[in-house]
Amino acid sequence: MTFLKSQVESSAEFPKILHEEDESVTGLRLEIPGPFDIDATLECGQTFGWERVTLEDGTAWFKGVIGCTGVMVNFDRSSSNLTVLYDTQDFCDPSDQKANARALAEKVFHYFALDDDLELIYEFLLHGSVSSGADVDPVMDAALSYGYGLRILRQDPWECLISYISSAMNNIPAICKIIGYFRKTLGKPVGFGQYTFPPPEAFMAAGHSCIRNSRCGFRSTYILDAADKVVNGEVDLDLIANLPLSDARRELQKIAGVGPKVADCVLLFAYHRLDAFPVDRWVLRAMSHFYFDGNAITVEQAKREGSRRFGPFSGYAQEYLFHYARNYCHGQF
Template identity: 25%
Template sequence: MWKEMLTANSYYDFDYTLKRWSYDPLTNLDKEERWVDVPVKLEDGSHVVRVQAQGTTAQPSFSISSEDENAKEALIKHVRDLFQWDRDLEKVRRHFQNTNLEELFSAYPGTPIVKDFHFYDCLVKVIIHQQLNMKFAHTLSTRFVERLGYQKDGVWFYPEPETVAETPYEELRKLQFSQRKAEYVIDASRKIVEGELDLDWLARQADEEVMKYLVKIRGIGPWTAENWLMFGVGRENLLPKADIGIQNALKSYFELENKPSKTQMETFSKNWSPYQSYASLTLWRSIE
């Protein structure tokens, strides 16, 4: 086993990341000991990397450990990209000091964008979770992974697109998927297997191009595309205006009688660019 110490570029609230991940039964973590086991797929196979916080939000540092010495460099690169420790969250906080979210960012400094473990995992998850409450959404994604995925060292890995593409719709219906949701997940997986949908290529395109491309796929609307961009790719400037949680957070923060309209949300967020994703995350956090 190898172990390395890494540091983040600025303020970084790792404990909040653990709290958010703890809602997902598939994630192996310990909030008290401050560690999470990250499933990583590389060309040479599947690996489990333990990431454990050693420092504080103001002075963040982390121990990274895994088994395969030969994959060490690739695993560290993957984990650094996943947690985005190179982002300057202090710069983000300073940006919002000059906006109507100043109080919110003072209350929750260092809230990071942490990516899902892999592009495909994230896409499947957001398709499954769309238009569902959080509890049942995680129930469905857990059943999906336990049925079609696999474990290594007690850590769950999402299935490969090839596995899902070959799965009959009826198999997901047995897990309480609706017929349409079963079709959306399996058909999107088939597009990936057939080369029609290349997530690695898509992740390199501009936000607007990704949105245009993804919403053409049956079962993927703007909310799903925005969440894939934010949590799959780690893009910084997204505000899913149709998200009920963001609407409720804005209603609470600005003390509105009703949920804000799209026009109101555009007015509120006028000065949030280029960091709207951090506003989204911090708004969600404010009502959890």
């Protein structure tokens, strides 16, 4: 892997909110090639485990967990530097600073999909998907401009699965609260007062009453079914990574409460299957309005047209359409 330029820096160089008095906190700085919008990436609705922290000077940091490490991240557009703060106590050998920094940098690189060539993807979505004779797809042009730099994350498959099971007939703030409850109640403490996402065994041990206390409602049965099938090997989350898209979708749909949309969300946002095209109400409205002259269409029609138009980068097209429709076009259709 060709890696990004990085360096380890002492916590004393960072704002007071980042606990300068704690000598175990250090920082990693990565120079990011290509477009990156950390706000759009973490707040577009693909993930539910990050919290925005705004400092007195107005700079925005995001607090979350990557792997088993609690982090604070900030992206400086002027320098294209991504700063990652972490607690060395989250590592098995806190004294091996170089190895820990390298390991975390690789995880950050992978998680934020910094190897995706967004310029190439944009070029394809603007020109390769055009079928009307126009020079560019005007809808994609608007959506890509609005969300420029948004990247599809590579989330942990188990956490992503539970997140999207919890998303059924739900809103983003409620999903965030459910995931936060599971972390704090069943996870392990890590840096910056955060908690890891618990493994399926922890859900099984917790039982139905504890799961329902998250206020996930009817979804508790689905969550426990997912835990049971993963623990017992009926659903192999590692195997899914190597399956064709249709087979991977069927494997996930063995779990109660996992339909085509939830399966496609997990495949896109955890397994980075960029050919997946999940269709929720926002994408359905956008596809109807922009590509079917406002006529009523089915979810299957929207998915089929999205896959036909956007091919290997359908997932990026979907998320940019979702972000654009929900946040810019809200109320227009």
